[in-house]
Amino acid sequence: SQTIHQWPATLVQPVGSPLSLECTVEGTSNPNLYWYRQAAGRGLQLLFYSVGIGQISSEVPQNLSASRPQDRQFILSSKKLLLSDSGFYLCAWSKQGARTNEQYFGPGTRLTVT
């Protein structure tokens, strides 16, 4: 069966510090990968998605970036965090070519920028 991991689970970082959040998927190959952000009390905003190694598409302009160095690894980064980067970050995967396109989510990382 497939599982998706995210770490860390929680993170408190000062403004201006760098960020690295990691997501890994087990039990599947060549998945589509997604990063979402959920601000407090709000819905999900798609930040990045990837259909393959080194292939990243950005949905919104921001000071965040994403990378996919391996097939099942997706990293969200920032060189300098802003207060507005606080939120709940969710990674998700879906099966390439699946007709029904279900997305499966990780447990999330709660980021607080102080």
Place this chain on the structure above:
Amino acid sequence: GEDVEQSLFLSVREGDSSVINCTYTDSSSTYLYWYKQEPGAGLQLLTYIFSNMDMKQDQRLTVLLNKKDKHLSLRIADTQTGDSAIYFCAESKRTGTYKYIFGTGTRLKVLA
């Protein structure tokens, strides 16, 4: 346009049925989904429906789709306290990236 709207809050008594509603604007959506998010956790896929279907039932869950009105609903029968969570609907199109558009989420509170 690509907007998915949900009411923000719903409160029901334990044992009653819950109906969570969702409206969307893009008639080219092919699949519509319902997710559940418990406090501090990720999203759990509950069920989905293909756009050429009117209804789908899965144990206590019933999904109704009115494509003409672009209205989707999730009915939870015999609602339990463990059903308290935020429920998101989402739509997907068969474009190359299979991106979702999520609704704003409905917080369901089940009263004992």
